Amino acid sequence: MLIPGFSQTAEAWDRVAASLPPHLSVTALDIETGGTFEDTAADLVERGGPGFYAGYSMGGRLALCAALLNPEPVTGLILVSASPGIADHAERRRRQIDDEALADWIERHDRNAFLDRWLAQPVLATLDPAVGRTARLESTAEIASQLRILGRGAQPPLWDELGSLEMPVLLVAGGLDEPHMAMAAEMLACIGMNAELDVVPGAGHAVPLELPESLAESIAAFMIRHSGTE
Numbered sequence: 553m554l555i556p557g558f559s560q561t562a563e564a565w566d567r568v569a570a571s572l573p574p575h576l577s578v579t580a581l582d583i584e585t586g587g588t589f590e591d592t593a594a595d596l597v598e599r600g601g602p603g604f605y606a607g608y609s610m611g612g613r614l615a616l617c618a619a620l621l622n623p624e625p626v627t628g629l630i631l632v633s634a635s636p637g638i639a640d641h642a643e644r645r646r647r648q649i650d651d652e653a654l655a656d657w658i659e660r661h662d663r664n665a666f667l668d669r670w671l672a673q674p675v676l677a678t679l680d681p682a683v684g685r686t687a688r689l690e691s692t693a694e695i696a697s698q699l700r701i702l703g704r705g706a707q708p709p710l711w712d713e714l715g716s717l718e719m720p721v722l723l724v725a726g727g728l729d730e731p732h733m734a735m736a737a738e739m740l741a742c743i744g745m746n747a748e749l750d751v752v753p754g755a756g757h758a759v760p761l762e763l764p765e766s767l768a769e770s771i772a773a774f775m776i777r778h779s780g781t782e
Contacts, residue, residue: 554578558702559688572771593615630771659692676758678758720778726755
């Protein structure tokens with residue numbers, strides 16, 4: 553099961569899915585925003601059923617939360633450029649205020665203006681803007697709602713729960729994304745022996761869009777190691 557990032561549709565995973573071994577059953581899930589971050593995460597596992605879950609950025613945060621809420625169906629967890637949330641309460645509140653302000657701005661502008669602003673962020677500097685504009689939600693109201701409910705400011709911090717994960721966990725970060733490489737290393741230490749880290753050379757934050765074949769190779773190798781699938 554493949555879960556996209558903020559404002560993306562399931563089709564954002566198409567090039568990764570096409571590069572995975574053909575005998576694997578692959579499903580990319582659109583995010584159906586629930587009443588809370590936890591509700592949305594739980595819904596993904598209910599719709600996806602048993603299997604490996606891979607999430608990118610916001611999708612990774614949701615996949616992590618889902619695996620903690622309902623670990624039994626999650627055979628393995630693949631977190632790409634993902635975060636367990638913001639531990640500091642004051643910092644989290646500031647982020648929530650910033651996200652609310654951005655959501656208000658999105659609602660006052662059209663989709664193209666949103667994409668221009670979103671893709672201009674330094675964290676996405678290595679992403680081809682033409683690729684970044686594809687497979688995005690059409691409605692600015694839906695994008696704004698997703699930010700309010702699923703933004704890092706709204707997410708409960710999960711750092712203290714990482715050690716309770718018992719399934720195999722693969723942490724993936726782009727080699728050019730230093731903040732998330734550092735975060736992935738910290739998460740690795742918190743999770744323990746069932747976690748591993750894979751850095752994708754030449755990729756920035758948006759690994760599934762920048763180097764989909766490399767990410768597919770990492771996912772397939774991880775699944776082979778932990779399920780016997782070849």
